[in-house]
Amino acid sequence: MSNAFPALPADFVFGAATAAYQIEGAHDEDGRGPSIWDTYCREPGRIEGAASGDVACDHYHRYREDVALLRELGAGSYRFSVAWPRVQPTGTGPANRRGLDFYDRLTDELLAAGISPAATLYHWDLPQPLEDRGGWRVRETAQRFAEYAALVAARLGDRIPRWITLNEPFCSAFLGYATGRHAPGAREGRGALAAAHHLLVGHGLAVRALRAAGVAEAGITLNPDRLLPATDSAADHAALRRAETLHNETWLDPLFAGRYPRGAAETWGPQADGSWRLDGDLALIGTPSDFVGINYYRPITVADAPYRDPDPATRTATDIRVAECPRDDVRHTTMGWPVDPHTLTDLLTDLTARYPALPPLLITENGSAEADTVTPDGRVHDTDRVDYLRGHLAAVADAIRAGVDVRGYYVWSLLDNFEWARGYGQRFGLVHIDYPTQRRLPKDSYHWYRDLIAAHHRHHTRQQAPTAQHTGEQAAR
Ligand code: FCB
Numbered sequence: 093m094s095n096a097f098p099a100l101p102a103d104f105v106f107g108a109a110t111a112a113y114q115i116e117g118a119h120d121e122d123g124r125g126p127s128i129w130d131t132y133c134r135e136p137g138r139i140e141g142a143a144s145g146d147v148a149c150d151h152y153h154r155y156r157e158d159v160a161l162l163r164e165l166g167a168g169s170y171r172f173s174v175a176w177p178r179v180q181p182t183g184t185g186p187a188n189r190r191g192l193d194f195y196d197r198l199t200d201e202l203l204a205a206g207i208s209p210a211a212t213l214y215h216w217d218l219p220q221p222l223e224d225r226g227g228w229r230v231r232e233t234a235q236r237f238a239e240y241a242a243l244v245a246a247r248l249g250d251r252i253p254r255w256i257t258l259n260e261p262f263c264s265a266f267l268g269y270a271t272g273r274h275a276p277g278a279r280e281g282r283g284a285l286a287a288a289h290h291l292l293v294g295h296g297l298a299v300r301a302l303r304a305a306g307v308a309e310a311g312i313t314l315n316p317d318r319l320l321p322a323t324d325s326a327a328d329h330a331a332l333r334r335a336e337t338l339h340n341e342t343w344l345d346p347l348f349a350g351r352y353p354r355g356a357a358e359t360w361g362p363q364a365d366g367s368w369r370l371d372g373d374l375a376l377i378g379t380p381s382d383f384v385g386i387n388y389y390r391p392i393t394v395a396d397a398p399y400r401d402p403d404p405a406t407r408t409a410t411d412i413r414v415a416e417c418p419r420d421d422v423r424h425t426t427m428g429w430p431v432d433p434h435t436l437t438d439l440l441t442d443l444t445a446r447y448p449a450l451p452p453l454l455i456t457e458n459g460s461a462e463a464d465t466v467t468p469d470g471r472v473h474d475t476d477r478v479d480y481l482r483g484h485l486a487a488v489a490d491a492i493r494a495g496v497d498v499r500g501y502y503v504w505s506l507l508d509n510f511e512w513a514r515g516y517g518q519r520f521g522l523v524h525i526d527y528p529t530q531r532r533l534p535k536d537s538y539h540w541y542r543d544l545i546a547a548h549h550r551h552h553t554r555q556q557a558p559t560a561q562h563t564g565e566q567a568a569r
Pocket of ligand 1: 111114259260263315457504512
């Protein structure tokens, strides 16, 4: 029987996603400068297996092979990120032509394969010299980001229709500057809150720069969380409210409701004095977007907890008297993340209800890390990943049936790759990478996704056929 999800509209876009530092390698080629991730990976104890993105999937040299895999897959769109330190090795000044040349070649290769490019401008690889001047803690970085956006759009804006300013600013601000689990590895309170604000200002400025360059679509990718209270106690519900502020409202309220999060004082106390805000920032942050990208992997169950650090002067911005609780009622991926697809439907319907001004949605990442092995038949039988993807696509279809405007879905990820602090042990790809040889091997999930995309197109072509005959027009595809 058909693999398609009939609720997904005919023009629903199926894609796959990657990010520059996780796949490109070629860390010192063609004038690329160092990013905060190059620095962080070299600090002892930061990354599992002391790994780095120095070589990664060597995509910088193998992009043709990778685009061929996307074409075989039938992907309608490919989401990749542009490495800021390739374009501006020090984070300021004129473009490094050889850096932009790479994205030019990649874009043309995609277009020749009939795949629509979707570019993320910032997937976490801040040029190190900008971090040395304060990074996202300082407003200047937002200005620099907009200048970089203008340089990239001037070169590629005519051929790349879809632009994503930031990927998951939650992670940049709170993993980068509060938990220290991501580059640059800081553990701060006010610094992280200021970073959150400056990332949003950078987004607003970059959207304006992209519009000035005439691009077709501009938006941001967030990772809003589906948060569940551990119990019905008042204390756990209060913890849930604080977690909502940290994970969701810090981003969604200024972007789509024209206000700063109302729970800031309860969540952070005097740390959140907002002294980094300027008049006019809300209007800038709220510059209209054409879409919002949603990255979704798992729900988080939260409970009330004491502060980890009793001293408010040294307390980090993620220390908000909330503990994440384990679950024992569902399967977990190798990341330790619970698999509960229905929570994606709930998240999407809830966001739509809470933010009437929300633009159309794109699922810009969804996928699972599994313990993949190449079996003696030369295949990777990743049935758990197929179940995960099928369940989450069904959850998207349910949300659409409930009235949510979702335009597309990108699997994370096309390739196994460098999973940040977790190194190369976590495999998210539709395509298996044998790192010593760089051999690409499509997994069963790749074949499943390819068949699903083909079935979707067949299903909708059949639906259109009577009209086409009637009017004499060609049925689409
Ligand atoms: C997201 C990141 C992406 C990848 C997945 C697993 O938070 O955007 O780069 O690491 O998680």
